[in-house]
Structures are given as C-alpha cells and as structure tokens.
Amino acid sequence: MAQIGSFALLxxxxxxxxxxxxxxxxxxxxxxxxxxxxxxxRRAGIATFIVVALASFILVSAxxxxxxxxxxIYHHSNRELPAAYKFAVLWSGQEGSLLFWxxxxxxxxxxxxxxxxxxxxxxxxxxxxxAAVQVFFLLILNFAAHPFAIERGxxxxxxxxxxxxxxxxxxxxxxxxxxxxYVGFTIPFAFALGALIMHYPGEKWIHITRRWTMVTxxxxxxxxxxxxxxxxxxxxxxxxxxxxPVENASLMPWLTGTAFLHSVIMQExxxxxxxxxxxxxxxxxxxxxxxxxxTRSGVISSVHAFAQSSIGTWxxxxxALTTAVCVFFxxxxxxxxxxxxxxxxxxxxxxxxxxxxxxxxxxxxxxxWGTFFPILSEWVQGHKVTVGPPFFxxxxxxxxLLLMLLTAVGPLLAWRKTSLESLKRNFLYPAIGSVAVGLMxxxxxxxxxxxxxxxxxxxxxxxxxxxxxxxxxxxxxGGRVIAGxxxxxxxAAMLLLCRRNTRRYGGYIVHFGVALVxxxxxxxxxxxxxxxxxxxxxxxxxGPYTLVCQSYTQDDNPNYANEWAIINVYRxxxxxxxxxxxxxxYKASGxxxxxxxxxxxxxxxxxxxxxxxLVYEGKNDTTGRxxxxxxxxxxxxxxxxxxxxxxxxxxxxxxxxxxxxVVTVSAPVRETAHAGAGD
Amino acid sequence: MKVPNPFRTYARCHPxxxxxxxxxxxLGESRDPYxxxxxxxxxxxxxxxxxxxAVFLFMxxxxxxxxxxxxxxxxxxxxCGCGQVLLECNHIGCKSSDKMRDQLMAxxxxxxxxxxxxxxxxxxxxxxxxxxxxxxxFNRVAWxxxxxxxxxxxxxxxxxxxxxxxxxxxxxxxxxxxxxxxxLDELRAQARKETEx
Numbered sequence: 001m002a003q004i005g006s007f008a009l010l011x012x013x014x015x016x017x018x019x020x021x022x023x024x025x026x027x028x029x030x031x032x033x034x035x036x037x038x039x040x041x042r043r044a045g046i047a048t049f050i051v052v053a054l055a056s057f058i059l060v061s062a063x064x065x066x067x068x069x070x071x072x073i074y075h076h077s078n079r080e081l082p083a084a085y086k087f088a089v090l091w092s093g094q095e096g097s098l099l100f101w102x103x104x105x106x107x108x109x110x111x112x113x114x115x116x117x118x119x120x121x122x123x124x125x126x127x128x129x130x131a132a133v134q135v136f137f138l139l140i141l142n143f144a145a146h147p148f149a150i151e152r153g154x155x156x157x158x159x160x161x162x163x164x165x166x167x168x169x170x171x172x173x174x175x176x177x178x179x180x181x182y183v184g185f186t187i188p189f190a191f192a193l194g195a196l197i198m199h200y201p202g203e204k205w206i207h208i209t210r211r212w213t214m215v216t217x218x219x220x221x222x223x224x225x226x227x228x229x230x231x232x233x234x235x236x237x238x239x240x241x242x243x244x245p246v247e248n249a250s251l252m253p254w255l256t257g258t259a260f261l262h263s264v265i266m267q268e269x270x271x272x273x274x275x276x277x278x279x280x281x282x283x284x285x286x287x288x289x290x291x292x293x294x295t296r297s298g299v300i301s302s303v304h305a306f307a308q309s310s311i312g313t314w315x316x317x318x319x320a321l322t323t324a325v326c327v328f329f330x331x332x333x334x335x336x337x338x339x340x341x342x343x344x345x346x347x348x349x350x351x352x353x354x355x356x357x358x359x360x361x362x363x364x365x366x367x368x369w370g371t372f373f374p375i376l377s378e379w380v381q382g383h384k385v386t387v388g389p390p391f392f393x394x395x396x397x398x399x400x401l402l403l404m405l406l407t408a409v410g411p412l413l414a415w416r417k418t419s420l421e422s423l424k425r426n427f428l429y430p431a432i433g434s435v436a437v438g439l440m441x442x443x444x445x446x447x448x449x450x451x452x453x454x455x456x457x458x459x460x461x462x463x464x465x466x467x468x469x470x471x472x473x474x475x476x477x478g479g480r481v482i483a484g485x486x487x488x489x490x491x492a493a494m495l496l497l498c499r500r501n502t503r504r505y506g507g508y509i510v511h512f513g514v515a516l517v518x519x520x521x522x523x524x525x526x527x528x529x530x531x532x533x534x535x536x537x538x539x540x541x542x543g544p545y546t547l548v549c550q551s552y553t554q555d556d557n558p559n560y561a562n563e564w565a566i567i568n569v570y571r572x573x574x575x576x577x578x579x580x581x582x583x584x585x586y587k588a589s590g591x592x593x594x595x596x597x598x599x600x601x602x603x604x605x606x607x608x609x610x611x612x613x614l615v616y617e618g619k620n621d622t623t624g625r626x627x628x629x630x631x632x633x634x635x636x637x638x639x640x641x642x643x644x645x646x647x648x649x650x651x652x653x654x655x656x657x658x659x660x661x662v663v664t665v666s667a668p669v670r671e672t673a674h675a676g677a678g679d
Numbered sequence: 680m681k682v683p684n685p686f687r688t689y690a691r692c693h694p695x696x697x698x699x700x701x702x703x704x705x706l707g708e709s710r711d712p713y714x715x716x717x718x719x720x721x722x723x724x725x726x727x728x729x730x731x732x733a734v735f736l737f738m739x740x741x742x743x744x745x746x747x748x749x750x751x752x753x754x755x756x757x758x759c760g761c762g763q764v765l766l767e768c769n770h771i772g773c774k775s776s777d778k779m780r781d782q783l784m785a786x787x788x789x790x791x792x793x794x795x796x797x798x799x800x801x802x803x804x805x806x807x808x809x810x811x812x813x814x815x816x817f818n819r820v821a822w823x824x825x826x827x828x829x830x831x832x833x834x835x836x837x838x839x840x841x842x843x844x845x846x847x848x849x850x851x852x853x854x855x856x857x858x859x860x861x862x863l864d865e866l867r868a869q870a871r872k873e874t875e876x
Binding site: 355 | 806808818824
C-alpha cells in the first residue's frame with residue numbers, strides 16, 4: 001500500500017510539473033501547436049487530481065486496515081478508534097493534512113479545467129498558476145513530509161491513537177471546511193494574477209471569479225466558526241476564541257477576503273479600486289500560506305499547532321517567491337489598472353467601501369502584528385513577550401465596533417453622493433430603535449460607565465440593533481413597493497425583491513447574521529460560574545437555575561474509561577432537563593479529557609437565551625464525590641445561529657437573479673381607420 | 680451664589696405655621712431654626728459619620744481584593760502551555776494555574792501593590808507571564824503601531840477620496856453629460872417617486 005501511495009505522489013508531482021511547464025509554454029504562442037500543448041497541460045492537471053485522490057484513498061484505507069507499518073498511521077490511529085476518526089486521520093497530522101491540501105487544490109483545479117470553455121485564455125493562465133502551487137505542495141509531500149514513510153523497527157501491534165482532544169465530532173468537519181477555504185482562495189488568486197498578466201479587458205474576470213470567492217469565503221467562515229464551537233464545547237481550547245496564533249492565522253485571510261468581496265463590487269460597478277483589489281486578493285492568498293506556515297513550522301507556539309518541523313523553510317521560500325512574482329507583475333502592469341471615474345462626495349457608497357476596507361485591514365494588521373510581535377521582540381530585546389487577549393481585545397474590539405457602524409450605514413448610502421434627506425429617510429427609525437436598545441440595557445442594570453467591558457457590550461448591542469433594523473427596513477421598503485405594484489402580500493413581495501437582486505439582499509442577510517454573532521459575543525461580561533463538590537441531592541444555584549445532583553457513576557469501553565454525573569436542572573421549581581457532564585481517560589494515549597454538557601435555554605428565555613454549561617471538574621479522592629463547575633453564559637447560542645444565517649445569506653447571494661420570462665405572443669393588429677370613415 | 684435655606688425662609692414667613700406643624704407631629708415646642716446643635720449632638724453626628732465611613736470603607740475592602748484578584752489574574756498567562764489567561768485556564772487539574780492563583784492571592788493579602796506583584800511573577804516565571812506587552816521601552820511599539828496604521832490609513836483614504844473628487848470628468852461621446860449636483864438629486868427624487876409611489 002505504502003509503495004503505491006508513494007508512487008502516486010511521485011506521478012502527481014510529474015503531472016503537475018508538466019501541467020505547469022507545458023501550460024506556461026503554450027501561453028507564449030497563439031498557433032495551433034501552442035493550443036495543442038495547452039490542451040495536454042490541461043489534461044495533465046486533470047490527471048493530477050485523479051492521482052492525488054488515489055494517494056489520499058490509499059492513506060485512508062491504510063487507517064481503516066490498521067496498517068501500522070506506515071509511520072503516519074501508527075502515530076495518528078489505533079485499532080479501537082471509531083470509524084469517523086479513522087477517516088479524519090487524513091487531516092489529523094502534518095503529512096496527511098498536506099496531502100489533504102494537495103487533494104483539495106487538485107479538486108478545485110479539476111473543476112476549473114473542466115469549465116475552461118467559459119474563457120479559454122483566462123482559464124489557461126489560471127490553470128498554470130494553480131499547477132505552480134500544486135508543484136510546491138507535491139514537492140513537500142515527496143521530499144519533506146512524506147505521508148507513506150515506513151515505521152522503523154518491529155511492526156507495532158497497535159497505534160498510539162488520536163489525541164483525545166481531537167476525538168470530537170467536529171474533527172470530521174472543521175478541518176475540511178477550513179482547508180476548503182484556505183485552498184479555495186488559490187482560485188481567485190490565480191484568476192486575478194492571470195487577468196493581470198494577460199491584461200484582461202474589462203471586469204468580466206471578476207464575474208467569473210465572484211462565485212468561487214464567495215464559496216471559498218463561506219467555507220472559511222464555516223471552518224472558523226466550527227473551530228470556535230469546538231473550542232467552546234471542549235475544555236482546554238480557551239473558550240470560543242482565545243486569540244491563539246493558529247486561530248489568528250485563519251482570521252487574517254478571512255478579513256482580507258471579506259474586504260476583497262466588498263471592494264470588488266466597486267470595481268464591477270464603477271471601475272474603481274483595481275490596484276487595491278489586486279493587492280487584496282494577493283494578500284489573501286499569501287496570508288493563507290502564512291497561516292499554514294504558522295501552524296506547521298513551530299515558529300510560534302500554539303495549542304493548535306502541529307509538531308515543530310523543518311518545512312517552515314519551504315513555506316518561507318514559497319511565500320517570498322510568490323510575493324516577488326505578484327509585486328513584479330503588479331508594478332509592471334500598473335497602467336492597465338488605472339481607473340477614470342470620479343467621486344462627488346465623501347458621503348457615498350464608494351467612500352463607505354473604502355473605509356470598510358480600511359477598518360478590515362487595520363484589524364488584520366493588528367492580528368498579524370500581535371501574532372508576530374513575540375518574534376520581533378526576541379530579535380530586538382533578546383526575549384519574547386506574550387501578546388495575549390488583553391492586547392487584541394483592547395485594539396481590535398473598538399475597530400470592530402466602527403466596522404459594525406459601517407455595516408449598518410454603508411449599504412444604504414447611494415453611489416456617488418448621498419443627500420441629507422436620504423440619510424434621514426433611511427436611518428431615522430433604525431437609529432431611534434438602536435438607541436432604545438441601549439437605553440433598555442441601561443434600565444435593566446447594565447452600567448457602561450462602571451467597566452469598559454460593559455461599555456463595549458452596550459455599544460455592540462446598539463450597533464448590532466442598528467444593522468438589524470436597517471436590514472429589515474430595506475426589505476420592508478422594497479417589499480412595500482413591489483407589493484403595491486403587484487398586489488402581492490408583503491412577504492411574497494419581499495421574496496420577489498430578494499430574487500430580483502440575490503447578491504444585494506443575500507448580502508443583507510449575511511450582515512444580519514453578523515449582527516447576531518456580535519450579539520452572541522456581547523454576553524461575555526455577564527458570564528457567571530459556581531463550583532461545588534456535590535453529594536447525592538446537593539444543589540447549585542446559578543442565575544434562575546437550580547442544579548441538583550441525582551447520581552454519579554463510571555463506565556468502561558475499549559477506547560476509554562469514564563466517570564460522569566447526572567444533574568437535574570430546575571427553573572422555577574420545574575425540571576427542564578437532565579445533563580451528564582463526564583470525564584474520560586483514553587487508554588491508547590493515556591490522556592484524560594473532560595466533556596462538558598451544554599443546554600441552551602431557548603424555551604425558557606427566547607431571545608435572551610443563555611447556555612447552561614456544566615463541567616465535571618474531577619472527583620474528591622476521599623469522598624468519591626464529583627466536583628461540578630456550573631457556568632451560565634448569556635447569549636452565546638446567537639453566535640451559532642448567526643453563522644447559520646450568514647451561510648444562508650451566502651447561498652442566497654450565489655443564486656442567479658430571477659429574470660422574468662419573456663414570451664412572444666402574436667396579437668391581431670386593428671385595421672387603421674380611413675379618413676372620413678365614421679361620419 | 681448662596682442658596683437660601685428653605686426652612687429658614689419658611690419659618691421667617693410663617694412662624695405660626697411652623698409651630699403648629701411641629702406640635703402636630705409631636706416635636707414639642709418650636710425651636711428657633713437658627714439655633715446651633717449642642718456639643719453632645721455634634722459628637723453623635725460625628726460618631727455616626729465615622730461609623731458610616733468605616734462601614735463603607737471595610738465593605739469595599741473585600742470587594743476591592745476580589746476586583747484586584749480578577750484584574751491581575753486577567754493580566755497574566757497560565758504557564759502550563761495552554762496559552763490562556765490565568766483566570767481563564769480551564770484545564771482540569773492544571774498544576775500551574777492553581778499554584779499561580781494561590782501565589783497571587785497571597786501577594787494581594789500581603790498588601791503588595793499591583794506593580795510589585797507583577798514584577799514578582801515576572802521574576803519567577805519570566806516576562807512571558809504578562810499577558811500583554813507592557814507600555815515600557817520597545818514594548819510600547821506593540822501598542823502604538825495599530826493606531827499609527829489606523830491614522831495613516833485614514834489619511835490615505837481621505838487623500839484617495841480627494842483625488843477621486845478632483846479627477847477630470849471622463850469624456851463621453853455625442854455630447855452626453857453625466858448629471859451631477861442638484862440635477863442628479865432631482866433625477867434621484869423623481870426615480871424614487873416613480874418607484875415607491
């Protein structure tokens with residue numbers, strides 16, 4: 001098996017190198033011979049996907065077959081590992097995840113090469129660029145991080161198993177989503193660089209790239225939030241966001257990708273920000289590579305990182321080379337990127353896009369700066385410093401709040417110039433509503449002057465409310481116009497409104513989802529926690545809930561031994577649920593893991609939903625009683641609901657606009673009346 | 680400006696009523712509102728004030744310790760390698776955070792000020808125990824740079840907007856002109872009227 005896998009990787013390297021070389025040569029000529037050469041390059045790219053898929057299949061099969069002669073399988077799997085995690089072995093380690101990256105890149109390239117007839121020349125350029133990136137990853141796989149390396153010495157009877165922290169359902173979906181996002185940004189990068197090199201006329205390349213970019217952005221968003229949910233639901237990862245370097249590495253391309261998705265609208269509608277858009281998409285791709293470098297090189301320590309390895313040098317060289325190529329072509333082709341349109345007012349949608357990009361890039365810079373400052377400090381001062389949550393929260397949160405303001409205001413500004421009357425018309429009621437939300441919070445006892453975190457919570461609530469009310473007002477205003485003209489009810493009218501401009505209204509839905517996420521985050525200053533050793537019948541009171549320990553026990557299975565408590569949750573004297581916080585001890589790895597239990601109180605609290613979060617902290621060795629820690633985390637479920645809305649909004653934006661069907665009907669024409677007739 | 684004492688003003692204007700009200704309330708004979716309280720009463724007032732102040736002072740002391748513990752605990756990192764702030768380390772049985780929390784509480788109870796406590800932790804665990812760069816020396820650059828970038832970015836954005844505004848109008852064929860200013864506003868109002876009404 002290992003030999004076939006190794007051969008497949010070598011063959012893939014050869015095919016992708018041919019696809020790159022032959023493809024590049026074919027771009028220099030325009031005759032039939034060049035076209036034929038280009039076609040062979042395209043087919044070699046397609047074949048690369050088949051061969052890399054074969055290599056991936058072999059690695060996964062080896063995991064299911066418990067082939068511990070392969071070192072990778074030995075270090076990341078064991079006989080008793082559940083099937084889902086055996087499948088996930090493909091991305092659970094350094095070498096396998098690089099193979100998975102290569103597979104996804106080859107897959108994206110496969111789809112692109114099949115659709116080449118959309119624009120043969122542009123797709124040829126993009127195909128060459130993708131082949132170049134593919135060559136890089138296959139070089140690493142073949143020479144620096146080989147997934148089919150043989151385990152030396154006596155064949156072990158069992159593997160060391162998967163890290164217990166990774167044995168969680170999200171292990172099966174979070175990395176694939178993240179990688180689909182990271183890898184996916186190679187496609188718009190390839191299109192952008194290709195369009196730049198060939199001086200692609202007009203903005204059609206953006207139309208072609210748009211869907212790829214949105215899908216990729218959606219995958220990355222889902223991947224980041226799944227990671228956040230995993231970190232929240234499993235102890236040891238620091239809550240849903242800890243500003244860990246690897247978390248930051250996923251956030252940076254997301255920020256620049258978001259900026260790109262917005263500013264590219266400017267280029268489509270007004271032919272502006274061409275240079276900026278090129279810079280953004282190049283930066284997004286490079287930051288994706290940088291993120292991979294951070295995770296794998298060990299240059300910055302992180303709980304999320306793979307083990308330290310030497311492949312960091314490969315990534316540094318690749319990032320440097322790619323940056324040089326991008327800068328070269330950008331400077332060489334600046335004249336191609338000139339735009340001519342005027343702007344008439346600072347209060348315009350163009351300006352709002354510009355400032356939106358500015359704020360997104362400032363947050364991205366802050367994250368990048370904070371992530372790398374420890375290394376810089378070591379160079380300059382001789383010792384590392386920690387740049388942790390207090391730094392990021394103090395800098396990024398105020399900027400993020402400004403961004404929320406733009407999210408509310410920006411879409412309602414007109415192109416070129418917005419009048420004061422228009423501003424008043426669009427914002428008066430949403431502004432009143434959002435201020436009312438802030439006042440209500442103060443009336444309910446939140447004192448923003450007492451603590452900065454309360455101040456930020458109130459501001460976040462006000463601005464989220466502003467976004468929500470402006471989105472609703474846009475739907476209602478447009479829906480009323482259509483309802484008035486078509487006679488439909490308002491909801492059918494709003495649906496038709498959305499279908500007529502899916503990108504715009506899908507974008508509004510995404511903004512709505514973002515506002516819900518911010519609402520979920522602002523509950524953090526109001527978290528409560530109580531810890532107690534619980535005997536049978538003992539109680540914990542937290543917020544409006546009473547937790548009663550019914551029982552505690554232990555269990556055993558081939559994969560792990562566990563102990564758990566049975567806790568009844570009461571509110572107002574009524575039993576609402578039973579929860580089972582547990583602690584596991586994994587036999588293969590010898591590591592413990594705590595499994596918290598979470599109950600979102602939708603039925604009891606509706607919009608002011610909280611998570612009741614129970615943790616089995618441990619056991620008193622003398623009494624044998626469990627120590628339970630209870631948390632009450634207000635509003636957190638809105639984070640996950642916000643994500644679902646964001647994904648829904650992206651799907652809506654991807655749907656083609658509804659175009660009324662035009663039917664030609666022949667109709668009789670009346671004979672023209674002659675003069676004098678009818679007397 | 681001196682604010683007149685309303686009680687004095689009322690008593691001056693209505694001496695007969697002030698007496699009736701006091702008698703009705705069982706307060707005894709009306710006293711001259713201008714008379715000073717006796718020394719014994721003054722002492723009582725002072726004792727009550729001192730007691731009240733002491734209550735507030737010592738009531739806040741426990742709260743003050745908690746607040747300091749929370750504040751300082753959020754300014755340091757747990758050294759077990761989890762990468763979390765000390766008071767948020769949720770590793771079960773983490774030996775580092777338990778020990779560090781005990782040390783922190785002991786230092787606060789001892790009466791050390793915040794800087795001394797943090798210095799002590801730095802000496803024992805190294806500079807990486809502090810959760811964010813300090814505002815001293817080269818570390819100041821960590822805090823300054825994001826705001827410098829923001830300021831430069833705003834300046835750049837304003838410059839870009841101005842340059843867009845000052846661009847010459849692009850020439851169009853056949854004498855077509857793009858509506859601007861009041862003409863554009865009129866056309867927009869008309870479009871809005873026709874579509875929304």
